Amino acid sequence: MPAFPSKLPFGAFLAYAPRGSSTASKTSRDVAYAIKQDSTLRFTQGGAPAAVRVIDYAAKRIGEELRNHPFLNDYFNPSVTLIPVPRSSPTQPGTLWPSLRICQALIAQGLCGNVKTSLQRTKPVQKSAFAAPGQRPEPADHYDTVEVAPADLFTAPQAITLIDDVVTRGSTFVGLYQRLREAFPAVPIRCFAVVRTVSPGEVASILDPVQGTITLSGSGLHRQP
Amino acid sequence: MSYRTLTPEELLGPLNEVEQKHAPKALYVAGDTSILHEGARVSIVGARKASREGLRRAAKLASLLAQRGIVVVSGLAEGIDTSAHESAIKHGGRTIAVLGTPLDQVYPKKNAELQHTIIRDHLAVSQYPLGYPVQPKNFPLRNRTMALLSDATVIIEATDTSGSLHQGWEALRLGRLLFVTKSVAENPALTWPEQMLHYGARVLSDESLEGFFDLLPVRMTEGLDAGIPF
Numbered sequence: 001m002p003a004f005p006s007k008l009p010f011g012a013f014l015a016y017a018p019r020g021s022s023t024a025s026k027t028s029r030d031v032a033y034a035i036k037q038d039s040t041l042r043f044t045q046g047g048a049p050a051a052v053r054v055i056d057y058a059a060k061r062i063g064e065e066l067r068n069h070p071f072l073n074d075y076f077n078p079s080v081t082l083i084p085v086p087r088s089s090p091t092q093p094g095t096l097w098p099s100l101r102i103c104q105a106l107i108a109q110g111l112c113g114n115v116k117t118s119l120q121r122t123k124p125v126q127k128s129a130f131a132a133p134g135q136r137p138e139p140a141d142h143y144d145t146v147e148v149a150p151a152d153l154f155t156a157p158q159a160i161t162l163i164d165d166v167v168t169r170g171s172t173f174v175g176l177y178q179r180l181r182e183a184f185p186a187v188p189i190r191c192f193a194v195v196r197t198v199s200p201g202e203v204a205s206i207l208d209p210v211q212g213t214i215t216l217s218g219s220g221l222h223r224q225p
Numbered sequence: 226m227s228y229r230t231l232t233p234e235e236l237l238g239p240l241n242e243v244e245q246k247h248a249p250k251a252l253y254v255a256g257d258t259s260i261l262h263e264g265a266r267v268s269i270v271g272a273r274k275a276s277r278e279g280l281r282r283a284a285k286l287a288s289l290l291a292q293r294g295i296v297v298v299s300g301l302a303e304g305i306d307t308s309a310h311e312s313a314i315k316h317g318g319r320t321i322a323v324l325g326t327p328l329d330q331v332y333p334k335k336n337a338e339l340q341h342t343i344i345r346d347h348l349a350v351s352q353y354p355l356g357y358p359v360q361p362k363n364f365p366l367r368n369r370t371m372a373l374l375s376d377a378t379v380i381i382e383a384t385d386t387s388g389s390l391h392q393g394w395e396a397l398r399l400g401r402l403l404f405v406t407k408s409v410a411e412n413p414a415l416t417w418p419e420q421m422l423h424y425g426a427r428v429l430s431d432e433s434l435e436g437f438f439d440l441l442p443v444r445m446t447e448g449l450d451a452g453i454p455f
Contacts, residue, residue, distance in 0.1 A: 014455055018439045026445040027454045033376075033442040037400060040238040042262070042444075045452045051238045052453055061455065087400075089425035096243045096400030124423055207455040 002178050004139050008214045010173055010223075011075050012196035013062055013207075016166070020202040028206045032195045035165050038101045055098070058194050059105035061207070066111075069209040075192045076111040081157035083116055083180065085164040085172055086146060088137075089124035098165045102194055112161070118152040118183075119176060121145055139216065142175025148183040160189045167193035169221045170214030196225070226344060228255040228328050228355075233373065236261065236350075243399055247369050249352035255328050256348035260296055260319045265441035268298040268371050268396075270389040271305030271381035279305060279382040282406060284312035286379060286429075291318020293438060298323060298375045300367060301340060301349075303333050305381045305389075310339060314347070323371040324351040325364035332359060350374065368392035376441055377402035379429055382409050385417050393417075397424050402440060404429040 016032040017025035034041045034054035042051045066072050084099035091097065103115040123145040125137045162176060173191040180189050196210070215222045233248045234240055236258065240248055267290055269283050287297045287309040297313035299306040301322040313320040322343045324332075328351050331337045343349050352370050353363060365388045372378055372395035380403070383389040396403040403426040410418045410428045418426070427433065 023445065024454075026443040030442050030445050031454060033440075037376075038241045038243070041453065042238050043452060043454075044450045047450060053239060053241075057453065058455075087425065090423065092398065092424065094243065094246065095398050096241070098400065101241075124425065205455075 001140065002143055002182070004143075004174050004178050004216055005181075006216050008170065008174055008177055008191060008216070009211060010167060010170065010191040010193065010214055011071065011209075011211050012167060012193045013058065013065075013072075013209050014195045015198050015203040015206060015208040016195045017198045017201060017203045019199060022202045024204065024206065025202045028203045031206055032166060035102070035194055036098055038096060038098055055101050055194075056105045056108070059102065059109045059111070062106065063109045063111055065207075065209055071211045072209060075161045075190050076106065077159075078113050079158045080112045080161050081114050081116055081159065082106060082112050082161050082163050083118050085162060085176060086119050086121040088121070088126075090121050099163050102165060103163050106163070113158075116152055116157070118149050119146050119179065120149055122147055136169065137171055139171050139175035139178065139221075142172050143178055146176055146179055148179060153183055156184045156187050158187070160184065160187055162189065162191045164191070164193045166195045166197060167191075167223065168197045168199075170223045171221055174214055174216055174221065196223075226255055226328065228253050229258075230254075237374070244373060247395065248373055249366075249370055251352070251354075252370075253328050253351045253354060254348065255344045257346070258348060260321060260348045262444060263319060264294045264296060264444055265376045266296045266298050266321065266374060267441070268375040268378040268392065269305065269309035269381060270299060270368070270371070270378060270392055271383050272387055272389070273302050273304040273306075275304035275308070275382055278408070280308045282408075283308040283381045286381070287312035287318070287320075288316040289434070291316040294318075295438075295441065296321060298371060300325065300364075300371060301332075301336055301343070302364075303336070307336060307339065310343065314342065320347045321374065322347070322349045323367055323374060324349060324353075325367040326359050327351055327353045327355045327357045329355045330359055364388050365391040369395040372396040372399060372401060375401065377404065377437070379404045379406070380409065381406055383417070385415060390417055390421075393421050393426065397421065397426065402437070403427065404433075404437065
């Protein structure tokens with residue numbers, strides 16, 4: 001069993017309540033869905049219909065919020081190589097990869113140096129959203145089903161930000177952080193999700209940049225906030 | 226019958242690059258296109274020669290979706306498709322038929338009344354212009370379009386050569402939710418469920434059903450006059 005970190009800092013930009021019933025919470029579901037699907041949020045403004053590609057818009061907003069939330073500069077700066085979290089199952093060529101799309105959108109905003117698809121899923125891991133509490137994938141499940149691309153093992157980036165679309169408990173980040181830590185022992189590695197889940201409960205504001213901690217202990221994973 | 230010709234982007238909004246790859250150039254639509262803005266859309270698809278249990282599962286799932294305001298999408302084919310459409314209508318829900326024929330033709334003929342009802346009260350979509358010849362190759366292409374129109378696809382039952390499998394693979398490529406029923410996943414005579422589960426399909430069971438509903442979009446913003454919410 002690898003030595004997973006007991007405390008892992010993470011960053012997130014938006015909040016989403018999967019089971020909330022308020023207007024803001026229901027809207028947050030649409031935002032999270034649009035990010036996971038690389039799709040459009042349709043809305044009306046002044047009575048006129050409009051649409052926005054949410055991943056591209058979120059990347060733009062992250063750039064705009066760097067000044068208001070200085071911690072974001074640790075995750076996004078020209079020295080950082082972005083590595084997208086792979087999908088939870090192996091994929092065939094041409095399959096939608098939301099985390100890679102997020103990385104590309106952040107690069108297009110000039111927020112980071114480059115993106116490398118260094119992590120590859122070799123076996124499916126059960127998706128946490130569908131699993132009963134006792135069956136949710138643990139960090140070891142993510143660690144065991146992902147490999148670092150051999151071609152990327154010989155050139156260590158200056159700094160890494162691991163990018164995911166949504167963080168729920170943080171199991172993915174803990175498992176994949178350890179994979180990257182073993183491959184690049186001397187490189188600073190940070191974890192960032194565009195959206196963090198708020199469950200149970202409601203979101204007051206979808207825009208809610210935070211830096212928090214994922215704690216791994218004998219009682220399991222705990223993410224704060 | 227009145228109908229409109231729209232591009233997929235006019236109907237659904239801007240498409241991403243993965244969606245654009247297999248999207249038809251035009252869609253011919255008859256009925257109420259506002260259904261597309263009313264909530265999540267879930268395809269229920271499967272065998273034409275379905276088992277009695279399969280038909281019942283399709284009807285049950287369609288009723289659960291209808292009760293939650295989720296639009297039931299299917300292909301108007303015999304068997305599972307027919308059961309899904311009829312159950313959605315019976316339970317007061319909305320339904321979309323994605324046809325393998327042009328709008329002015331019906332297959333199978335015995336679904337003429339159902340197609341008429343859907344055009345009158347719901348929505349029918351075809352990627353084939355009026356008068357286009359009906360050929361077997363139209364139907365799997367129709368299934369890819371159905372995947373594009375749907376937030377999630379559920380395959381109720383299907384053989385290893387079923388047209389529904391085209392939809393399953395397309396749903397996975399698009400990154401959409403794909404479910405197969407437990408009875409299908411556990412059928413040792415079939416090879417496709419294991420392949421699709423490897424690439425991200427999930428098993429639909431009583432336990433996973435609520436989690437499934439939670440992952441679907443609400444399409445809340447389309448009813449708000451509030452701009453981009455962040």
